[in-house]
Amino acid sequence: MRPVYAISGGVSKFAKARPDKTFQAIIKEAYDYAIDDIGLDFPTFTRIVNGSVASYFSDHFTRQLMAGIMAQDYLGLCPKPGHRVEGGGATGGLCFQEAWKSVASGHMDVCVAYGFETMSHVETWKGNEFIALASDISFDYPVGGFYSGYYAMMVTRHMKEFGTTVEQMAHVSVKNHINAYHNPYSQKRNRYTIADVRNAPMVAWPLTRLDICVMSDGAAATILVSEEGLKKLEAAGAKIPRPLVKVTGIGRGTDMMRMADRPHVDYDNFMENYATEQEKSSDDTKVYYKKLWDHGTRYPGVHSFRAGRSAGNMAWKHAGINDPLHELDFIELHDAYTSSEIQTYEDLGLCRYGEGGPFAESGKTFLPNIDYGLKLKDKPVCAVNPSGGLIACGHPVGATGLMQGVFAIWQIQGTIKKHFNDDQLQVKNAKRGAIHSHAGTGTYVSVSVLEREG
Amino acid sequence: MVKLPSQREETLGGYIVHGIPFPISTDEESLEFLKRMAPIQIEQEYKIKYLHSYGQDSPWFAALTNKRLLASRDPESGYTTANPRGHDMFSGAETKWIDITNAPAHVHAFTVCYFGSEEFLPECPFVLALIEFEGVNTLLLTRLMGVDPAAPALDWIGMEVRPRFLRNSKLKPTDVYFVPSE
Numbered sequence: 001m002r003p004v005y006a007i008s009g010g011v012s013k014f015a016k017a018r019p020d021k022t023f024q025a026i027i028k029e030a031y032d033y034a035i036d037d038i039g040l041d042f043p044t045f046t047r048i049v050n051g052s053v054a055s056y057f058s059d060h061f062t063r064q065l066m067a068g069i070m071a072q073d074y075l076g077l078c079p080k081p082g083h084r085v086e087g088g089g090a091t092g093g094l095c096f097q098e099a100w101k102s103v104a105s106g107h108m109d110v111c112v113a114y115g116f117e118t119m120s121h122v123e124t125w126k127g128n129e130f131i132a133l134a135s136d137i138s139f140d141y142p143v144g145g146f147y148s149g150y151y152a153m154m155v156t157r158h159m160k161e162f163g164t165t166v167e168q169m170a171h172v173s174v175k176n177h178i179n180a181y182h183n184p185y186s187q188k189r190n191r192y193t194i195a196d197v198r199n200a201p202m203v204a205w206p207l208t209r210l211d212i213c214v215m216s217d218g219a220a221a222t223i224l225v226s227e228e229g230l231k232k233l234e235a236a237g238a239k240i241p242r243p244l245v246k247v248t249g250i251g252r253g254t255d256m257m258r259m260a261d262r263p264h265v266d267y268d269n270f271m272e273n274y275a276t277e278q279e280k281s282s283d284d285t286k287v288y289y290k291k292l293w294d295h296g297t298r299y300p301g302v303h304s305f306r307a308g309r310s311a312g313n314m315a316w317k318h319a320g321i322n323d324p325l326h327e328l329d330f331i332e333l334h335d336a337y338t339s340s341e342i343q344t345y346e347d348l349g350l351c352r353y354g355e356g357g358p359f360a361e362s363g364k365t366f367l368p369n370i371d372y373g374l375k376l377k378d379k380p381v382c383a384v385n386p387s388g389g390l391i392a393c394g395h396p397v398g399a400t401g402l403m404q405g406v407f408a409i410w411q412i413q414g415t416i417k418k419h420f421n422d423d424q425l426q427v428k429n430a431k432r433g434a435i436h437s438h439a440g441t442g443t444y445v446s447v448s449v450l451e452r453e454g
Numbered sequence: 455m456v457k458l459p460s461q462r463e464e465t466l467g468g469y470i471v472h473g474i475p476f477p478i479s480t481d482e483e484s485l486e487f488l489k490r491m492a493p494i495q496i497e498q499e500y501k502i503k504y505l506h507s508y509g510q511d512s513p514w515f516a517a518l519t520n521k522r523l524l525a526s527r528d529p530e531s532g533y534t535t536a537n538p539r540g541h542d543m544f545s546g547a548e549t550k551w552i553d554i555t556n557a558p559a560h561v562h563a564f565t566v567c568y569f570g571s572e573e574f575l576p577e578c579p580f581v582l583a584l585i586e587f588e589g590v591n592t593l594l595l596t597r598l599m600g601v602d603p604a605a606p607a608l609d610w611i612g613m614e615v616r617p618r619f620l621r622n623s624k625l626k627p628t629d630v631y632f633v634p635s636e
Contacts, residue, residue, distance in 0.1 A: 019493040063500055129571035138508060139537050142626045143595050144567060144574045149582045152565030157584075160563075160611045205566040205606045260584055260593035261537055302563055302584060302593065 001104040002226050004247045006450055007233075007240050009406030010034035014187040014218035014394035017120035023062060023219070024074035027116050030221040030399075031075055034112070034406075038223070039239040042076070048232050049223075050108035051081035055095030055115030056398030057088060060130040062118060071114065081108075088134050089336060091115065092220070092401020093437020093446035099224045100247050100448070109229030113405075116219035117396035127215050134440055136258050148212055148337070150259065150441050152204035155339035158303040159206070164342065164357030166206045170197035171361040171374065172338035173210045173391060178372050180388020182424040185403075187216050187394035193373060197338075211338040216394030220402035222409065245412045249319030249434070249449030253310025255300070259441040262306065264298030274299060274309050276316070276349035278323050285352055292354055299353065305340075305442035308347035315434065315447035316349070325350045325364070325382050328449075329430040330411055332404035334438035335389040344436065348447070350382065370424060386411065386425045401437035401446070408433045408450045510540040513551060518629035521619040523555045525590055536587060536594035558588040559632065561613045566603045579603040585615060585632055600633040 010033025012018075012026050021029075035045045052075075054068030064070070068084035087094045092115045099113035119127050132145030140150075158164045174194060180186035192210060200208040224247070225233065234240060256262055265273070267290060271280065279285045300306040312324070321327045331348070335341035342356035351359035359365075363376025365384035387393055387407040390400060410416050411430045417423035427433075432451035439445070474494065477484035508515055517524045526549035527534040528542035534552065542549050564583040567574070574580070583598040599618070601610060614635040623629050 019495055021493075063498060123572070125570070125572040125575055128569075129573055132571045137506070138511060139627050140595055143597060143628055144570060144577070144580055144582050146567055146570040146574065146582075149565050149567045149570065152567075153563040153582060153584055156565060156608060156611065157563035160608050201568075203567075203569045205568070207565075258537055258595070260595050261535060261539070263591070 002106060004100050004103045005225050005227075005230060005244045005453075006247055006405065006409050007223050007225055007230070007245070008034045008038045009220065009222040009402070009409050010037065011185045011399075011403050011406050012219040013185055014216045014396060014399075014403075016187065016214070016216065018118065018217035019120070023067060023116050023118045024071050026118070026217065027071050027114050027219040027221065028075060030219045031112065031114055034221045034223050038233065040233065040237060044236050046076050048229075048236055049077070049080065049110045049112055051102065052077055052112045052114060053095050053098045053102065054082060054084045055091045055113065055402060056084065056117055057086060057091045058117070058130055058397070060133070061121055061127070063121070071116070075114070077112075087444040088439030089334060089395075089397055090401060090437040090439035090444040090446050091398045092403065092405075093334075093435060093448065094252075094401070094444065095398075096222060096401055096405045096435070096437075096448055097250055097252070097446055099222070100250060103224050103226050103229065106226075109226045109232060111224050112221060113224065113402055114219065114221040115398035115402045117398045118217045119215040119396060120217050124215060140258055146204065147441075148204040148207055151337045151339055152207045154259070154303050154343065154441070155206065155337075157301065158339065158343065158356075161297055161303065162354040162357060166198060167194055168357040168360045169206075169211055169338040169342060170194045172335065172341045173197045174372055174374060175366055176335060176385045176389040176391045177210070178370060179367060179386055179425060180392030182370075182420065182422045183388050183393065184420055184422075186388045186392050187214060188388075188392045190392075191373075207337060207339065213336045213390035213395040216396040218394060218396035218399045218403070220399040220406055222402055222405045241413050241415070244453045245409050245450050246453045247448060248451050249315040249321070249447070251311040251313065251315030251318065251447040253307035253314070253445050255305070255307040255442050257440065257443055259302050262300055262302065264301055266298070267293040270299045274306065276309075276313060278349060279352070288352060297354070303343060304353065305343055305347045305438070305445060307442050307445035308344050308436070308438065308447075311436075311445040311447040312348040315449050319432075319449040319451070321449070324348055324434070328382050328432055328434055330383040330386050330408075330427045330433040331436060332387060332407055332433070333384050333389065333436045334400070335385055335391050336395060336438070338391065340438070341384065341389070344438070345384075348434075348436065350384075367425065367427070383427050386427055401435065404435040404437065405448070405450075408435050412450055412452050511538040514538040515625050515629070517553075518619060519623040519625070521555070522553055523617050523630055524551050525554045525587070526550070527552045534590045535592045536585070536590050537592065554587050554590060555617060557590065559585050559615050559617070561598065561610050561615055562586040562593050564598060564606070564610050566606045583632065595627075597628060597631040598633070599631055
């Protein structure tokens with residue numbers, strides 16, 4: 001595989017509704033921004049780019065099949081190669097990785113990954129129904145298909161087994177909303193307190209409206225290149241900042257559509273097939289896990305994401321990471337729910353299985369220079385969702401994973417101030433970060449590692 | 455020679471397009487002004503009826519109509535799934551049916567939905583639960599009745615429950631639901 005560089009990106013403003021433009025024109029906002037940011041004009045970039053990957057989740061929202069080719073057409077990319085990727089909530093992350101594959105394999109030197117979703121075309125409850133159709137329509141959907149309900153069931157089990165509290169979940173909401181306060185692309189820019197989160201309307205017990213991401217209209221685009229692609233763009237006048245941002249780790253995992261069907265593996269199976277390298281090498285952790293299993297805990301059950309653990313382990317191995325908490329400067333993590341951010345801390349190896357609740361309120365995932373109005377026990381170690389994540393930025397599904405990619409590029413380039421007109425969210429000296437994209441109840445998960453070269 | 459219609463028939467309904475402002479003239483300046491026009495949004499309806507087959511899982515639904523709850527079991531390993539599964543995921547072998555109607559059952563996890571998808575809004579609030587069965591390796595998603603949706607508590611987890619069946623089957627997984635044992 002050849003080295004792949006993520007050189008530029010763009011994001012449209014995420015909003016509840018964007019009736020002012022069609023989806024093609026919203027994508028073009030993000031696409032044009034990415035081209036403009038490397039100092040090229042549209043025709044020059046069009047001449048050099050080899051092809052694309054399009055990302056959008058649901059044909060239902062647009063009531064339009066083959067929307068990808070309509071975007072390809074509008075962006076002037078025909079007749080170059082392109083295809084659509086779909087994998088539920090992980091669609092954007094998978095799209096980023098498909099573009100990486102196109103470049104790493106030598107098939108393309110310059111590949112653009114773009115994605116969108118326009119969810120405002122239907123009422124929220126109809127949108128919930130469309131999303132719930134991404135659960136088994138014979139056995140799960142008819143029982144009361146509702147993703148917030150599915151995630152709420154996971155977290156009641158997590159609470160029962162590990163003592164996780166709703167206040168710990170609310171810490172995630174406060175953190176991500178306050179981070180987004182400084183992000184002009186974000187849909188929600190509000191400062192909330194723990195009490196605000198808990199007093200918000202209850203959606204699916206114990207998840208309130210502020211524990212849950214919102215539906216959005218929006219688009220994002222990233223440009224990935226090989227060394228040859230870099231030379232071609234620079235020969236045409238592109239100004240690409242140094243040091244470069246290199247994609248150094250790719251990981252993916254899957255799990256069963258019906259979360260009820262997930263296996264409950266024993267201790268030995270967990271340690272052999274699912275534990276992180278760090279967990280395997282720690283006697284203390286082995287003793288801790290043995291105690292959990294002796295008390296009846298099993299993995300993944302309905303409270304953990306086996307796909308996330310597989311994706312994380314694969315990406316960390318690819319990037320040479322042993323201790324993600326201390327070897328990553330930030331993670332843009334798929335926080336569709338505060339509870340799923342906590343579950344994912346555990347599966348990405350940021351903390352031990354079952355300790356996500358205390359970890360969430362420890363302060364380790366917060367930014368150091370922002371006042372959250374909270375008493376945090378520990379100093380920040382690895383910022384999680386410095387952008388504000390899905391909970392505050394919004395979740396236009398096909399765009400979300402690519403939005404994470406764009407923010408990761410800007411963090412590592414050190415250009416957050418340039419793009420946000422505010423440097424509050426710039427992770428100081430950010431060298432390495434990860435983007436995590438997640439579908440269904442944890443059915444498809446992708447993790448990609450980006451880092452500063454040299 | 456038959457005279458062919460040269461004009462489409464006007465019908466009632468649709469949109470009153472003469473109500474949308476538009477420049478009188480189409481000179482360059484007026485056309486440029488159109489860039490500032492508010493978007494036009496129209497309603498589109500999409501209705502379709504599917505003929506959905508339960509395929510190899512059909513006996514599971516047939517059982518519900520007869521007040522029995524089936525599960526799938528690998529004949530060699532005995533690995534048992536509460537949701538029907540024609541082939542075992544570990545051995546790849548065809549599974550056999552077993553009856554778990556009377557298997558001891560407990561609540562594994564639950565939630566109360568106060569909001570939901572459009573189809574289920576009239577039923578809110580309702581309780582979703584995952585049920586664990588003795589001798590079964592996986593869970594079953596179902597509705598839980600007989601508990602107060604206004605007072606959810608983690609203590610519901612572990613509660614012993616039993617299945618009840620609709621008298622008039624709808625041939626859906628909601629033909630079975632669970633209630634506290636007692």
